[in-house]
Amino acid sequence: MSTSLSPARAARAPVKRSALGALTDWIPRLVLAPSVAVSLFFVYGFMIWTFVLSLTNSRMLPSYDFVGFAQYAQLMANDRWWVAATNLVVFGGLFVGICLVLGAGLAILLDQRIRQEGSLRTIYLYPMALSFIVTGVVWKWLLNPSLGLQAMVRGWGFEGFTFDWLVNPDMAVYTLVIAAVWQASGFVMALFLAGLRGIDDSIIKAAQLDGASLPRIYARVVMPCLRPVVFSAVMILSHIAIKSFDLVVALTGGGPGYASDLPATFMYTHAFTRAQIGLGSASAMLMLGGVLAILIPYLYSELRSRRHG
Structure with missing residues (x-):
């Protein structure tokens, strides 16, 4: 068949x-x-719609009477916006810088194969598991002059001790830095530690045979190998700083007055809650511009390194 x-x-x-x-x-x-x-x-789609609204005179409800860049001009003439923008530069710069230094230092410490490394790594990383609302509330208790650190130290007999940053208009923004660094530095440590564990030990041993000290090895050999980790950490931390809202609301409420306002809280309290959708949309687009100003150079650097790598 x-x-x-x-x-x-x-x-x-x-x-x-x-x-x-x-x-x-x-x-x-x-x-x-x-x-x-x-x-x-x-x-x-909503990003495009927000940009369209920023070009209109929308107030409580969307309106499509286009006014060009009048909302942006009004925003630039608003003193409270400039306070928020200045606070973002201070908060973002200190937050990113301290987190990088502290995270890298903790990662280098744990990279020495110390005892109880797992427990320490968990302790350092644990704050990142909390929401910024929880972090803000806890630090608001700790920094409250009447029941926090100041009251505790004065109870020990140091009556002249003062730590009233939370109610000091000139120092309130720095309380945001303290709380944000406490939460995010462990995450940066985890990024650096993963990068350190990915470096070939033969490179470090070769440097040691050449007589290089451990600090010099980390400064001249190890850290340059961690450029991608540094770029990633900077991008993530900068993104967190630009869109910080819940931490400010929970910790300072933008106060005293609006001394610790950031663009995100300005957008909500001064624009949307006052029926100024057009102005709020303009501030949102400027925040998006800040994110893109960080993201585009990073992507360009990565693509360029791959193209020439």
């Missing part, structure tokens, strides 16, 4: 296989299509 296929059936077999292969290729796209469509609409 012959088992060979007829010419017609032999011709149909490749067609069936090719159709099956095409269907297999399209299944992942079909599965991901709803998520992609939702992301495009609710993320990028």
Whole structure:
């Protein structure tokens, strides 16, 4: 009995296989299509809509009477916006810088294979598991002059001790730095520690054979190898600083007055809660511009290094 296929059936077999292969290729796209469509609409679509609103005189409800860049001009003439922008520079600079230094230092310490490394790593990383609301509330208790650190130290007999940053308009923004560094430095430590553990030990041993001290090895050999980690940490921390809202609301409420306002809290308290949607949208677009100003150079650097690597 012959088992060979007829010419017609032999011709149909490749067609069936090719159709099956095409269907297999399209299944992942079909599965991901709803998520992609939702992301495009609710993320990028609303970003475009926010930009459109920033060009209108919208107040309580959206209005499409275009006024050009009048909302941006009004924003630039607002003293409270400049206070928020200045606070962002101070808060963001100190937050990113201290987290990088502290995180790298803790990572180097743990990289020495000290005892109880796992426990210490968990302790340092634990604050990142908390929300910024919880962090803000806890630090508000600790920094409250009447029941926090100041009251505790004075209870020990040091009556002249003063730590009233929380109610001092000139120092309130620095309480945000303290709380944010406490929460995020452990996360930076984890990033650096992962990078350190990925470096080939032979490089460090070769430097030691050449007589280099341990601090010089980390400064001249190890840290330059961690440039991608540094870039990633800076980008993530800067993004956290620009969009910080819940920490400010929970810790200082933007006060005293609006001394510790950041752009995110300005956008909410001064614009949207006062029925100024157009002004709030303009401030939101400037915040987006700040994020892009950090993200685009980072992506350009990464693509350039890969192209020349």
